[in-house]
Every structure is written in structure tokens, then in C-alpha cells.
Amino acid sequence: MASKALSPAAPIPAEWRDFVALTKPRVLSLVVFTGLCGLLAAPTTINPVLGFTAVLCIALGAGAAGALNQWYEADLDANMRRTANRPLPAGRMDRQSALHFGVGLGSFSVILMGLAINVLAAALLLGSILFYVLIYTVWLKRRTPQNIVIGGAAGAFPVLIGWAAATGRLDTLPLLMFAFVFLWTPPHFWSLSLFIKSDYANAGVPMMPVVAGIPATRIQVMLYTVPMAIAAVMPWPLGLTGAIYGVGASVLSAIFLGLAVRVGLRRESDPSRMKPERQLFTYSMLYLFAMFGLMVADKMVIA
Structure with missing residues (x-):
């Protein structure tokens, strides 16, 4: 008996690689590096465990922002060769999963930063996520050629977060x-x-x-x-x-x-x-x- 072909409408279960791809690993590496440098360049020394936790929170927060960006821009990504193979436009993941992943990851990163490090670092982390998702992705990206000019602030937050995590101030x-x-x-x-x-x-x-x-x-x-x-x-x-x-x-x-x-x-x-x-x-x-x-x-x- 011939095997039954998979219906085109059948959902394709997302793999762990797809969730990693949602975090935009290339961008994430830059964010983590600048955040780590902000922490290391600060005039105080932070406990290594707390320092690791702070950098982890920065990474998780940036990954959450990337996931929410892809959730909102799935239609744009489908029309660009550079992004067409991302999990959502390629059909490897449904949008609801991406939304839940992004919100959950972002919430966890901010709460952990606030509890383990300090409130200022957590507030800056929350601000960076909201700025990237709401100001850049939702408001600016589709409306103005100045999207990158104003939206550049989102990528500049990590050094502030790292410094604040180490010192509690700016x-x-x-x-x-x-x-x-x-x-x-x-x-x-x-x-x-x-x-x-x-x-x-x-x-x-x-x-x-x-x-x-x-x-x-x-x-x-x-x-x-x-x-x-x-x-x-x-x-x-x-x-x-x-x-x-x-x-x-x-x-x-x-x-x-x-x-x-x-x-x-x-x-x-x-x-x-x-x-x-x-x-x-x-x-x-x-x-x-x-x-x-x-x-x-x-x-x-x-x-």
C-alpha cells in the first residue's frame, strides 16, 4: 500500500533549531558581546555568577525581542529572499508559538534580572525589548525611512544594561x-x-x-x-x-x-x-x- 502523502495544510512541528532561529543568533551574538563589555568595563567588580546571570538575561531578552519581531513581521519576511527561510514564513512554526515563546522568554529575562541583579538593569532590559518590538518593529519599520535611525536605540541598550548590572547606575x-x-x-x-x-x-x-x-x-x-x-x-x-x-x-x-x-x-x-x-x-x-x-x-x- 502506498504511503499517504502529507497534506500541505498539515502543521509541521517546530524543532528546537526553529526556536533558536527565532532569537536571531547573529544579532544575538553582537548584543551579548556589547552587554558583556559594558559589564566588564564598569569600574566595579561583579560576582562571576551574578555577571553570568546578567549576561544570560541580556541574551534571553534580546532573543525574545527577535522572536516577537519575527512573529509580527512574518508577512514581510516571506517576501524577502534574505528572510524567507525563517521558521514562520517557511511554515515550520505557527505564529502563536512564536508569540508565546517571545513573551515568555522576555518576561523571564526581566524578572530574573530584577530579582538576581538590580531594578535599574531590569528596567533597561524591559525598555530595550519594548523599544525594539513596539517602537521599531510595530511603529517605525513599515512607516518611515527613518526606521533605522530611531530604531538604532534598541541595539544600543545592551552596554547600558551591562554597566547598570555591575554598578547599579549609569x-x-x-x-x-x-x-x-x-x-x-x-x-x-x-x-x-x-x-x-x-x-x-x-x-x-x-x-x-x-x-x-x-x-x-x-x-x-x-x-x-x-x-x-x-x-x-x-x-x-x-x-x-x-x-x-x-x-x-x-x-x-x-x-x-x-x-x-x-x-x-x-x-x-x-x-x-x-x-x-x-x-x-x-x-x-x-x-x-x-x-x-x-x-x-x-x-x-x-x-
């Missing part, structure tokens, strides 16, 4: 690093959007290249890089870091600025020939990791 250095990540986000994402413009256009997302065009976006990438570089180097002249951070940040930021100027002055519109844009996007990731690594290294040497 100081000038983490606030400057917050500003740095906030200003880094537009050139980072716009350089990506330049060579996947068609994906955003197909999904109806008003990303800058879709709304303002490629030349205008290139200029914006270059313009936003200037205040980003200033914010990146500023802790050194203010005496908040030493020469290790200051010199390293100056060199790395100069390279970023050079790549951004190269992108800004280009006139090529063929996505297959946007090598400088791809180089800037790749470098921007390495740059952020290096900047926060320098901040920690500088603190350890001074200590």
Missing part, C-alpha cells in the same frame, strides 16, 4: 557608547540595504534606498559616519579611557570613515557591483566588536 562612558552604537546603526544597515534594495522594495519596507534612492542613501551613510566617529573617539579626550582605547578607536574610525566616503562618492547602481558597500557592511560588524573589545582591554590595563 555613567558618562556607557552613555557615550550608547550614542556611538546609535549613530553606527544607520551606516551599518544602510550599507546593507544598498545591495539588497530589491528585497526591501518587494516587502514594501520604506528603507532609505527604496524611498530616497541609492545616491541619497550613500550620502546619508557618509554623513552619519562623521558624528559616529566623533562619539567613538570622544571618551579618550574626556579622560574616560586611556590611550589603548583612544588610539585604537581613532585608527578604526578613520578606516570606517574612509570606506564610508568611498561609498558616498560612488555612482554605481547595479547591486551586483556594489563591492565597496559590502566591504563597509562587513567592516562595520568587525569595527563594533573591536571598539568594545578595546574598551574592555583599556580598562583592564588601567586597572
Whole structure:
């Protein structure tokens, strides 16, 4: 007897890999790293167990935000090649499961942070989740090309959370690093959007290249890089870091600025020939990791 074919309407049970994919592991690694660096660069020493708990809460909170983002944007993800194979648009998971997973994970992370660490860190963690889900995902993403500009604050929260977990307060250095990540986000994402413009256009997302065009976006990438570089180097002249951070940040930021100027002055519109844009996007990731690594290294040497 021939085996019965599976009906296309039959639900496909989600695997653990699908729940991991909901957390956006690549983004999660960056969030965890900046949060850990904020914790390690703080002027106080935290108990290793509590430090691990704080970083775990940051990871769980970021994963929850990613899951809720995918729950809300399943229709957009289905229309973009870059995201079409995610669990929801690919049909490997139903939306209700993603919603419950995101809400449960987020609630647990905030409660654990509040009980184990401190109220300020928990409040910042809650604020970061709500900002990413409600302000960026629900309100800005589909309505304005400024979605990345304002939404960049969501990715800048982890350094504040890590610092607050270690100290119970906020100081000038983490606030400057917050500003740095906030200003880094537009050139980072716009350089990506330049060579996947068609994906955003197909999904109806008003990303800058879709709304303002490629030349205008290139200029914006270059313009936003200037205040980003200033914010990146500023802790050194203010005496908040030493020469290790200051010199390293100056060199790395100069390279970023050079790549951004190269992108800004280009006139090529063929996505297959946007090598400088791809180089800037790749470098921007390495740059952020290096900047926060320098901040920690500088603190350890001074200590």
C-alpha cells in the first residue's frame, strides 16, 4: 500500500533549531558581546555568577525581542529572499508559538534580572525589548525611512544594561557608547540595504534606498559616519579611557570613515557591483566588536 502523502495544510512541528532561529543568533551574538563589555568595563567588580546571570538575561531578552519581531513581521519576511527561510514564513512554526515563546522568554529575562541583579538593569532590559518590538518593529519599520535611525536605540541598550548590572547606575562612558552604537546603526544597515534594495522594495519596507534612492542613501551613510566617529573617539579626550582605547578607536574610525566616503562618492547602481558597500557592511560588524573589545582591554590595563 502506498504511503499517504502529507497534506500541505498539515502543521509541521517546530524543532528546537526553529526556536533558536527565532532569537536571531547573529544579532544575538553582537548584543551579548556589547552587554558583556559594558559589564566588564564598569569600574566595579561583579560576582562571576551574578555577571553570568546578567549576561544570560541580556541574551534571553534580546532573543525574545527577535522572536516577537519575527512573529509580527512574518508577512514581510516571506517576501524577502534574505528572510524567507525563517521558521514562520517557511511554515515550520505557527505564529502563536512564536508569540508565546517571545513573551515568555522576555518576561523571564526581566524578572530574573530584577530579582538576581538590580531594578535599574531590569528596567533597561524591559525598555530595550519594548523599544525594539513596539517602537521599531510595530511603529517605525513599515512607516518611515527613518526606521533605522530611531530604531538604532534598541541595539544600543545592551552596554547600558551591562554597566547598570555591575554598578547599579549609569555613567558618562556607557552613555557615550550608547550614542556611538546609535549613530553606527544607520551606516551599518544602510550599507546593507544598498545591495539588497530589491528585497526591501518587494516587502514594501520604506528603507532609505527604496524611498530616497541609492545616491541619497550613500550620502546619508557618509554623513552619519562623521558624528559616529566623533562619539567613538570622544571618551579618550574626556579622560574616560586611556590611550589603548583612544588610539585604537581613532585608527578604526578613520578606516570606517574612509570606506564610508568611498561609498558616498560612488555612482554605481547595479547591486551586483556594489563591492565597496559590502566591504563597509562587513567592516562595520568587525569595527563594533573591536571598539568594545578595546574598551574592555583599556580598562583592564588601567586597572
